[in-house]
Each structure stands twice: as C-alpha cells, then as structure tokens.
Amino acid sequence: MASPTVLADDTEVMRGLSRLDRFLPVWIGLAMALGLLLGRTVPGLDDALDTVKIGQVSLPIALGLLLMMYPVLAKVRYDRLDTVTGDRRLLVSSLVINWVVGPAVMFALAWTFLPDLPEYRTGLIIVGLARCIAMVLIWNDLACGDREAAAVLVAINSVFQVIAFAALGWFYLEILPGWLGLPETSLDISMWDIAESVLVFLGIPLLLGFLSRKLGERGKGRDWYESRFLPRIGPIALYGLLFTIVILFALQGDTITSQPGDVARIALPLLVYFALMWAGSFALGKGIGLPYDRTTTLAFTAAGNNFELAIAVAIGVFGVTSGQALAGVVGPLIEVPVLVALVYVSLWARRRFYPAKETV
Numbered sequence: 001m002a003s004p005t006v007l008a009d010d011t012e013v014m015r016g017l018s019r020l021d022r023f024l025p026v027w028i029g030l031a032m033a034l035g036l037l038l039g040r041t042v043p044g045l046d047d048a049l050d051t052v053k054i055g056q057v058s059l060p061i062a063l064g065l066l067l068m069m070y071p072v073l074a075k076v077r078y079d080r081l082d083t084v085t086g087d088r089r090l091l092v093s094s095l096v097i098n099w100v101v102g103p104a105v106m107f108a109l110a111w112t113f114l115p116d117l118p119e120y121r122t123g124l125i126i127v128g129l130a131r132c133i134a135m136v137l138i139w140n141d142l143a144c145g146d147r148e149a150a151a152v153l154v155a156i157n158s159v160f161q162v163i164a165f166a167a168l169g170w171f172y173l174e175i176l177p178g179w180l181g182l183p184e185t186s187l188d189i190s191m192w193d194i195a196e197s198v199l200v201f202l203g204i205p206l207l208l209g210f211l212s213r214k215l216g217e218r219g220k221g222r223d224w225y226e227s228r229f230l231p232r233i234g235p236i237a238l239y240g241l242l243f244t245i246v247i248l249f250a251l252q253g254d255t256i257t258s259q260p261g262d263v264a265r266i267a268l269p270l271l272v273y274f275a276l277m278w279a280g281s282f283a284l285g286k287g288i289g290l291p292y293d294r295t296t297t298l299a300f301t302a303a304g305n306n307f308e309l310a311i312a313v314a315i316g317v318f319g320v321t322s323g324q325a326l327a328g329v330v331g332p333l334i335e336v337p338v339l340v341a342l343v344y345v346s347l348w349a350r351r352r353f354y355p356a357k358e359t360v
Contacts, residue, residue, distance in 0.1 A: 024142070024238065025340050031245040032336070038246070039253020046251045060247045065201050065308060067240030071233045072137040073209030076151045084152040089288050090298060094153050097281055097302045098131045099160055099168075105276060107172050109269040111182070120266050122173060122185050123314055123327025128273070129168050130313070131157040132304030133202045135332075138241055139304065139339045143346035145296035153301045155206070158198045161306070165194045189313050197309045248332060256329065266327050270334040278303035278342050282349065292354045296346050303339060307332040 038045055052059040084090065106128025114121040133154050140150045169187035177184045216225040249256070256263055281302035285295030311328040318324040 025337070027238075027242055028245060028336055028340060031242045032249050032333070035246040035249025035251075036253040036257060038250040040257055042250075046254070049247060049251055058247065058251060061244055061251075061308065062200065064240050064244030064247060066205055068135070068237050068244060069137060069201070069205035069240075070208050070212075071230075071235075071237040072141050072147070073151060073205050074212040074233060075141070075230055076147050076209060076213070078148075078151075078210055078213060080148045081152055084146070084149045087149075087290075087294070090149060090153075090285075090290060090294050091156070093281075093284055093288065094298055094301060095156070095160070097277070097284070097298070098157055099164060101280075102131065102277060102302060103128045103168055103172060106269075106273055107176070109273055113269040113272075114265065117262075117265065117323070118183060118185065119318070119323025120262065120327045122187075122318075123310075123322075123324035124266065124269060125172050126169065126187070126313055126324065127270075127305055127307070127310045127328060127331045129165055129172065130306035130310040131161055132301050133158050133161070133198065133306050133309075135241065135307075135336070135339070136300050136304035138237060139343055140297050140300045141237075143296050143300065143343045144293060144350070145300060145346075146293040149294050149297040150301065151206075153297065154202065157301065158202050161309070162191060162195045162198055165189070165309075166191060187313075188317060193313075193316065194309065197306075197312060201308060245332075245336060248329075256326075256333065259326065262323075262326065263330055263333070266330040267334050270331060271338065274303050274335060274338045274342075278339075282346075286353060292350045296350075299346070300339070300342070303342070305331060305335060307335065 049060050050058045053062075103125075107125055110121040110124040110128070114124065137147075137150055137154065141147060166187070166189050169189065173185040173187050212229075213225065216229055220229075278299045282295055282299040285298045290298065307328065310331060311325065314322065314324040314328040
C-alpha cells in the first residue's frame with residue numbers, strides 16, 4: 001500500500017529555491033536577449049557556432065542540452081521505475097495525448113492561423129510531430145513533478161519518435177491534406193536521422209545519470225548521493241539551459257529580429273498550442289485521479305516539444321534560410337517563457353485543486 005505524501009504549499013517551495021531557481025524567468029529573459037544581441041552585433045558568430053555539428057545540431061547547442069539533461073536524470077530513482085510502468089492511466093493517457101492529440105492539434109492550428117503561409121505552416125506541423133525529450137525534464141522538476149514518471153514518458157516518447165516521426169510527417173503533410181483537398185508537402189527524413197538525435201540527446205545523459213546513481217550509491221550510499229552529490233550538480237542543469245538559450249538565439253538572432261511580423265504570426269498558434277496541450281492534459285490527469293506530481297508530469301510532457309529535432313529536420317530537409325526552419329526556431333522562443341510561466345501555474349494549481357495530503 002502506498003504511503004501518503006505531504007505536499008508543501010507552493011510558497012514554501014518557492015522560499016526554498018536558490019536565487020538561480022527563484023529568478024529563472026529573469027535569467028531566461030536575459031539569456032534570450034543576450035543571444036539575440038550577440039547574433040545581431042558579432043559578425044560571423046552564427047557561422048562560427050554552426051561550424052561543428054552533431055548530426056544536424058550545432059555542437060555548442062548539443063553540449064548545452066547534455067549539460068541540461070544530465071543532472072535531472074541523475075536525480076531519478078531508477079529502482080522506482082516499476083511504479084510508473086505499472087500506472088496504465090498515466091502511460092495510456094500520455095501516448096494518446098502525445099501521438100494522437102498533439103500532432104492533430106498542431107495541424108489544425110497551423111492551417112487555421114497560417115493558411116496563406118505554407119512554409120511556416122509546414123514548420124509548425126514538424127514542431128508538433130517532435131515530441132518532448134529534453135527541456136521538459138527541467139520544467140517538470142521545477143514544478144515538483146514525478147521525476148521517475150518523466151524519465152519513463154520521455155523514454156517512451158523517444159522510442160515512438162524513432163518509429164513514428166517519419167510516418168506521421170508523411171500522413172500530416174501528404175495524406176491528410178490530400179483527403180481534405182489542401183496543398184500537400186513532402187517530408188524526406190530517414191529513421192536513422194531521428195534515432196541519432198534521440199541517442200545523442202537522451203541516450204548519453206540517461207546513461208550518465210543511471211551510472212552516477214548506481215556507482216554513487218554503491219560507493220557512498222544513498223544519503224550521501226542525495227544530500228551531498230545531487231545538490232552540487234543540480235545547478236549545472238539550469239546553467240546548461242541558459243547556455244543553450246544564448247547559443248540558440250545567437251545562431252538565429254538575425255533571422256528572428258529581421259522578420260518580426262512573421263515571428264508574431266508563427267508565435268500566435270504556438271501560444272494557443274502550448275496552452276491547450278498543458279491545460280487539457282492537466283485537466284485529464286486530475287479527472288482520471290492521478291496525483292499532483294504525475295498530473296503535472298503528464299501536462300508538461302504533453303506540452304513540451306523536441307525543438308532540437310524539429311529544427312534539425314527543418315534545416316536538413318528545407319534549408320537553413322527556409323521558412324520551415326524559422327518556424328522551428330520560433331518554437332523555443334515561445335515555448336521557453338510559456339512553460340516557465342506554466343511552472344508557476346502548476347504550483348498554484350497544486351494549492352488550489354489538490355489537498356494538503358494525497359495518496360501517491
């Protein structure tokens with residue numbers, strides 16, 4: 001029988017955060033501004049940063065993502081994963097939301113808001129097909145979600161991504177538009193390209209996180225690992241996040257600032273998408289009786305997207321200066337501040353909709 005878990009008030013959570021955590025929206029805003037400024041003012045910086053790549057992703061961004069994901073995955077208690085895999089309500093809900101509802105919602109929004117801009121529309125649909133594997137771990141952790149559940153759902157999304165991404169791209173860009181009498185677009189992307197992205201950006205930090213916990217607990221014990229080691233590496237995740245944001249916006253700063261009208265048009269359906277996916281998933285989790293931590297994990301894994309894969313696919317298929325690539329870049333421009341805001345909404349919703357004690 002599961003034991004009751006006391007949920008602290010969100011004000012207590014915020015009071016216990018470090019300065020880095022507490023003012024994260026400010027640091028993210030500054031990181032975005034710094035990246036845009038560097039991209040606009042330093043000649044040749046974007047070419048220099050993009051010279052070396054892992055797959056289709058710039059090496060500095062790849063390093064930032066690895067730094068960002070490792071500490072979160074090192075916190076996961078891998079001996080508790082069976083409690084997640086046995087929760088069919090969570091797993092089935094996540095699969096349906098991520099691979100049926102999410103792409104369909106983005107397809108509908110892209111055609112509703114951008115019927116006259118086929119390149120941007122295609123870019124948004126690609127973003128909708130790239131389900132979360134990276135930053136969602138940060139947002140889930142900040143919102144006091146279930147780390148083990150997040151690790152399992154991210155892993156499942158990654159497997160489905162390798163299997164389903166190309167097939168769903170074919171369906172939503174060629175088959176469904178044809179059925180509806182709409183213009184069609186082809187998407188030529190190999191399964192290996194997607195698998196490479198998943199292996200690098202999830203496989204490496206997942207392996208390092210697992211080995212850290214396994215070897216750390218074996219050598220020093222769980223108490224040392226969680227009270228001494230994890231607090232030391234914890235800030236690396238947020239430093240990695242801020243570094244990634246700076247580099248990402250430095251690479252695309254000129255593109256973003258030179259086309260503000262287009263950015264605004266792309267941003268609107270993205271805002272609606274993130275709000276709908278998060279709110280709908282949170283309501284579903286609450287409705288089917290999931291505890292707060294798993295409801296939050298369900299919501300963030302549904303709302304988050306794998307922007308690095310979406311950008312890589314758009315650039316690889318359509319070119320770095322394409323409208324599809326711009327739509328991919330605008331994705332994190334909107335996703336980052338919106339999901340940071342939703343962290344605070346989650347903490348408020350915990351106080352408002354969940355009792356002080358609940359059974360997990």
